[in-house]
Amino acid sequence: MARGKKTEIDKSDIKALQDTIFVVGGKWKLPIIYSICNGNKRFRDIERSIPGITTRMLSRNLKELEDNKLITRKVYTDLPVIVEYEFTEYAKEYGALIKQMIEWGKKHKKILVQN
Amino acid sequence: MARGKKTEIDKSDIKALQDTIFVVGGKWKLPIIYSICNGNKRFRDIERSIPGITTRMLSRNLKELEDNKLITRKVYTDLPVIVEYEFTEYAKEYGALIKQMIEWGKKHKKILVQN
DNA sequence: CAGTATCCCTGTGGATACTG
């Protein structure tokens, strides 16, 4: 990012970047995305697929992902309660970005190990 | 991410993703990147360009960015001490990803505001 | 100038129990 080479980032960019990070930030967001991505739809299924997560954390994070329109929550019956979580169409746009983050993360690890 | 549509993510991907997030995570990493990106090289300059940051946080975060090979730290003289921080070539690869995160963040905000 | 050292506060996350 040399001077004059125009790689300027402005304040609103920083804000946007922080928003992006926030959406997948924290300890559990990614594992949850991973779980749903692999076909788990119900609370218990997602919970069991993620070692170490508590119901509290899962509940809270699902709600945040829902607030961010990345997943939908649908209640099907009420006794017993059956709920299914699914990715929104919108989330799929995010998918491409996630893949790039994965790629970068992998390259990055290699570079760190080298030296 | 419909079933059978092969958008599978595996565990190592999650790890990689968390690494990527971690590199720019926290409250100050992005503002610091922004500052250096805009030409600031010295500790005091960076510090003054970021309202609210403390020397402790700046010091700690610069070290982490250095550990992650995104910036270099060069000492030029020792009385008074003059140090310059600069992006590595490697960091520029990261730049493209950062831009995409910015784009996504901006779109995301619009979508959230709509509904 | 370019940082450390200390102390403290808050927010994120963990453990456990309970409910519609």
Next chain:
DNA sequence: CAGTATCCACAGGGATACTG
């Protein structure tokens, strides 16, 4: 089944003072 509620631990970050 799908969550809340409550209480607790710890790490990230803030304020302030000091140093090579």
